[in-house]
Amino acid sequence: MPRKIAFLGGGGVRTPLVVFGINESARRLDAEELLLYDIDPERVEVIARLSREVVRRSGGSLRVSVARSPEEAIEGASFVLNSVRVGGIASRAQDERVAIACGYPGQETTGPGGVAMGQRTIPVAIEQARMVEKIAPKAWIINFTNPAGLITQAIMQHSNARVVGICDTPTEMLHRIQTALGASPHEVECDYVGLNHLGWIRKIMLRGEDVMDRVVNDDAILSQLYSAPLFDHDLIRALRLIPTEYLFFYYSRRRALENQRKQGSTRGDQIALMNETLMQSLLQSMAIHDEAGALQSYIDYLNLRSGSYMKLEGEGGSAFDQEIMPEDPFRAATGYHRIALQVMNALCGTEPERVIVNMRNQATIPDIAADDVIETVCRISNDTITALPVDPLPNDVRGLVLAVKAYERAAIQAAISGSLRDLRKAMLLYPPIGEWEPSAELLKLMQWK
The missing domain is CATH 3.40.50.720 (NAD(P)-binding Rossmann-like Domain)
Known part of the structure; x- marks a missing residue:
């Protein structure tokens, strides 16, 4: 059917x-x-x-x-x-501006935003x-x-x-690793562990050989793993873990904040302007039945948006000052549409596929409760999703993962209860905030309801 x-x-x-x-x-x-x-x-x-x-x-x-x-x-x-x-995007932009004004990096999924x-x-x-x-x-x-x-x-x-x-963050990281190694997807297998927007690669197998040490000690390879120069390479070597990009807002909060203040804008503000320009262009093209022109405007928009990703926070640059390479974003190897289709196709098929998704922990990570959600490699096929076994959390990130998970549980409880005290408790538990007094001002200024 x-x-x-x-x-x-x-x-x-x-x-x-x-x-x-x-x-x-x-x-x-x-x-x-x-x-x-x-x-x-x-x-x-x-x-x-x-x-x-x-x-x-x-x-x-x-x-x-x-x-x-x-x-x-x-x-x-x-x-x-x-x-x-x-x-809408206006609330995101407001959240980010308030966070920066209160001394926190402005970001839509991490920190006060x-x-x-x-x-x-x-x-x-x-x-x-x-x-x-x-x-x-x-x-x-x-x-x-x-x-x-x-x-x-x-x-x-x-x-x-x-x-x-x-989320396309883990698969984008895997793709960048494969590209940096000059390998095809089936030749590289990575061990990934963490939560959404809080994950790390801890092992890289290339054609059956563990090349993690080679990767973390090669500046040329590490420089290819991020869309902007986010992490000092010695940080990666100290951890012997490759963090996904959102760890920038944990490991380099001051630099992110300084770059945003230097630029005088936020990513949300810039995307709001991009979106407004796009919609005006689409309406103009469609008014004269120029669907091909509308589609080209959309392609230009996607290239500008993806090409400027993390440039503001990592470099203090504006999205509108970047040299954007014309590409066909529909044919990109990664992205939300790719990960969504990979999951849907796997659920409809009988051949198991390995995909990093957000799923119930069960007994995957012993430190985390069974009904908590983690981001992990799962086997997907025939209408089922099963998390694959992984080693325990690395000591160097265990505390951070457990603290963020405690925040997530408290944040859900606060949203259900509607209690301002519950929400301030969640913010107290959350490492990017971690203080009681600032939460009152943040909640007063942010569009959190």
Whole structure:
């Protein structure tokens, strides 16, 4: 029976990328229709129209429609993609500005910005999951919504919906390692451990040989692993672990803050401007039925956004001062649309695939509770996801992982209780904040409700 796929938050700017991936895999997924829902009806119509042009250009048959309600989108769906931004990009930008003004790096998923984003999003994500549980109980929720690990855990703890959290950060890191080693994906296997936006590579096997020491002692290789010069190479050697990019906001907080203050802007502000420019361009092109021109504007937007990633925080540079290489982002080897399709295809197939996702710990990491969500390598096939065994957490990161997980549990409880005291406790437990007094000012200024 042909599958219907729902997309909650379908008016988002990454939707056409996901449409491309689903259309490309439509036969394998047996996907017939993708139904988009968004609280902004005008915006989702524009994105749907652009998405149809993506399908037309690709020569596919996927039908892209717009739902009038989340219930309409979800009913009968086999997969429910969840990518919502409660409060919009304006709330992100405000959170980041407030964090910087209060002496913390401004970032949407880590630090004070991540706290505010989580509190706004947790109740909405749980409500949507319960809707899926009721209307389409066999459907898988593919959770894109950030902070991905925190939101996935909230859904698992407060609904019976089937959910897996995805993030392209680990797979992007694996791809960069493969490229730096001049190897193909099947020749490299990495041991990854951690939580969402808090993960490390601790072993790299190249054609059966452990090359971790070679990698961490080679400046030329390490320089290729990040989109901006984030980590001092001696830091990586001291840990003998390769951190994913978001550890920059733990290990180099002062530098991140200094770069943001020097630039005088935030990533959220810059993306808000990019988004506004994009929508104006799309509307102008579509007014004269120039769908090809609209698609080119979208491709230029994606190249600008991805090409400027982490430049502001890592270098103090503006997104609009970067030399952006023209590429076809739809054909990129990594990205949210790639990891989402990898998971969906694996769930529909019988051949097991190894994918790093956010899933219930069970007994994978002994230090962490069984019902907590971790980011780890899982075997996915035939409608099941199973976390693979890993070694215990490395001593050098164990304390940080456990502290952040304690914060996540407290943050979910605060969102459920609505208690300001509970939320300030969560912020006290959270290493990027870790103090009681500043939380009062942060919560007063941030758009956390």
